[in-house]
Amino acid sequence: MKNVYLVGFMGTGKTVVGKALAKRLNLEFQDLDTLIEAKAGKKISQIFEDFGEAHFRKLEKEGVAVISAKSGLVVACGGGVVMDADNLKHMKKSGVIICLKAAPEKILSRTKNYKHRPLLNVADPKAKIEELLKARQPFYAQADHFIDTTQLSVNEVVEEILKIVKQ
Numbered sequence: 832m833k834n835v836y837l838v839g840f841m842g843t844g845k846t847v848v849g850k851a852l853a854k855r856l857n858l859e860f861q862d863l864d865t866l867i868e869a870k871a872g873k874k875i876s877q878i879f880e881d882f883g884e885a886h887f888r889k890l891e892k893e894g895v896a897v898i899s900a901k902s903g904l905v906v907a908c909g910g911g912v913v914m915d916a917d918n919l920k921h922m923k924k925s926g927v928i929i930c931l932k933a934a935p936e937k938i939l940s941r942t943k944n945y946k947h948r949p950l951l952n953v954a955d956p957k958a959k960i961e962e963l964l965k966a967r968q969p970f971y972a973q974a975d976h977f978i979d980t981t982q983l984s985v986n987e988v989v990e991e992i993l994k995i996v997k998q
């Protein structure tokens with residue numbers, strides 16, 4: 832089976848949905864950020880702090896190249912993965928790309944109590960969310976399928992994805 836890539840903004844549910852989906856499909860789950868952290872021996876926030884975002888994007892790109900050479904994985908990708916054309920190309924070739932979406936208010940409420948996302952560790956995270964969502968919209972639009980998770984439970988999202996991948 833080809834890989835199932837979950838993309839979308841921070842706080843749209845990629846990791847929690849990906850884990851549940853992998854169980855249902857009896858596939859291996861892979862979190863791209865976890866892979867990057869394991870390889871770098873540092874947390875994402877530390878990578879940003881020590882080396883900056885550009886270096887993180889380089890590691891992210893290497894991670895996509897490794898993962899897309901495999902098959903049968905459910906992959907939860909970091910929210911910015913789609914901004915790189917090569918990443919998108921690799922993911923399209925090796926699987927189906929499903930974009931999870933959510934309203935900005937929901938993203939804020941799901942992310943505000945966590946400090947591990949450097950891009951949202953700012954004075955006004957709501958404004959940052961809106962700014963990034965706008966800038967990234969054309970990139971997320973390149974996914975194959977879209978699911979708005981704002982009002983859905985994890986299981987409901989999983990059911991929606993199962994309909995897509997079993998088509």
Ligand code: S3P
Nearest residue numbers: 840841864908909910911948949
């Ligand atoms: C990022 C999202 C994060 C992580 C990094 C950058 C982004 O992953 O990759 O902090 O650019 O949107 P999640 O979307 O899993 O939070």
